[in-house]
Amino acid sequence: MLKMLGAVLVIAATTLAGWVQARQYANRPQQIRRLILALKRLETEIMYGFTPLPEALIRIGEQSGGAVGAIFLTAAQNMKPPDNSTAQHALQLAIEAGWKATAMKTAEQEIMRQFSYTLGTSDRKDQLGHIATAVRQLESEEQEAREEQNRYEKMFRSLGLLFGAFIVIVMY
């Protein structure tokens, strides 16, 4: 009886782990897409709104919502007193603090980190160029993330269950 209960627990645990992993694969392209949309909104704020960066980041942070939005909101917070960080430092700190809450990987993080170096430090035309570069790079990551999702999402979902079943069989 006790063995039975253990078996159920093992299967439940591995299935759950498989689902969580699958969920990560599903979330990553979604969040990259959200990041791209946020950057495009930032582009509009810069090009047509002349919105100062802290305000623009708060706006796009609120619109994006979720873990991605939180990064922009933290960055805006870092730029204001008492921290008074530079735009670059503020965004980098926010990325370091908030990246773990997302499903995104280091490739995207690196793109954003590089993007932070030029944020707010040049004229509109230049800013536009840097945003476009970041968006392009993120789009190629998104492509890759989608392929991974197709390949691994279903697999991990069933693999969890199968792995649990395998352990149970070995135990018996």
Next chain:
Amino acid sequence: MNPNWLMVFPDKLRHLLLKLPPSIFARLEEIRIREGRPLEVNTGGRYYFLTAEGGMTRDAGAAFRTDKQDSKHLLDLITNHSMYTMEEELRRGFITIAGGHRIGLAGRTVLSGGKVEYIRDISGFNIRIAREVCGAADPVLPQLLDFKHNSVLHTLILSPPQHGKTTLIRDLARQISSGTWGHPEARWPGLKVAIVDERSEIAGSMNGVPNYDVGPRTDVMDGCPKAEGMMMMIRSMSPEVMVVDEIGRPEDAEALAEALHAGVRVIATAHGSGMDDLSSRPALSRLLQSGFFQMYVVLRRSDQGLSFRLWDGKRRGVPLYNPGMKGREADA
């Protein structure tokens, strides 16, 4: 309570400045930051370098030097992290921050079609701290009254930079607008005043609202080119007195002539150390010859304070109306 201009300094520099003796700190006029060179403060016509411990020295070798990181951080804070919102300011070479303080910039210019497009690699900063001195115009205003028309005379105020022109016309605008003429026989009420504030220095406007007291009947056109702004004001705001800072371009002279025909009194300032300087500047000399201005005020600042001299429209010296004021006797 720290003054708001301190907020644009990175922590390191702010702490250094806060270590200054209060008497110096309260009288700071300029703070100059040059990348890789000593940090300098100017007060009352004197200059000091700051040491890393917050002391003051004249020895450039012992002074604290700012590095690239400092100027980058400073620029980021001055521009509110958004250089792209400052394209026009970068073309003109200065940025006005909250409180009307002006920050001059020097660096490498980028040209487009032979004109300055913007400044990049900015390495030199001059933070000019604006001060509101209510009463700065007390000795001057009684000299400028036009008793025949219950108004003020067309006036040109001349002085070299850093002698308090802007402070003076800000206070003139305030007193004309509120009708405190400082003369026992002047009993007419305040007049409608229009300020064309191209560099946001006179009124120190933020989001279109003046930060300084410029008087109850004063309208401010902020950040507007002077010539265009004067025309707009004449057309739309029916001013009785127009106040403009630093005229000198040909189109300014045209707009001034327009104001004259519209019956608007003008108080303007220009760079120059005396009446002789005027005739050597083409746009101004035309104004001079046309006899447009009825009164010229030449400011001079010394250790004792501000003094001034007056000339009338035909460039004859005018004696001061009330002796015992700060201004000393003009040549007869």
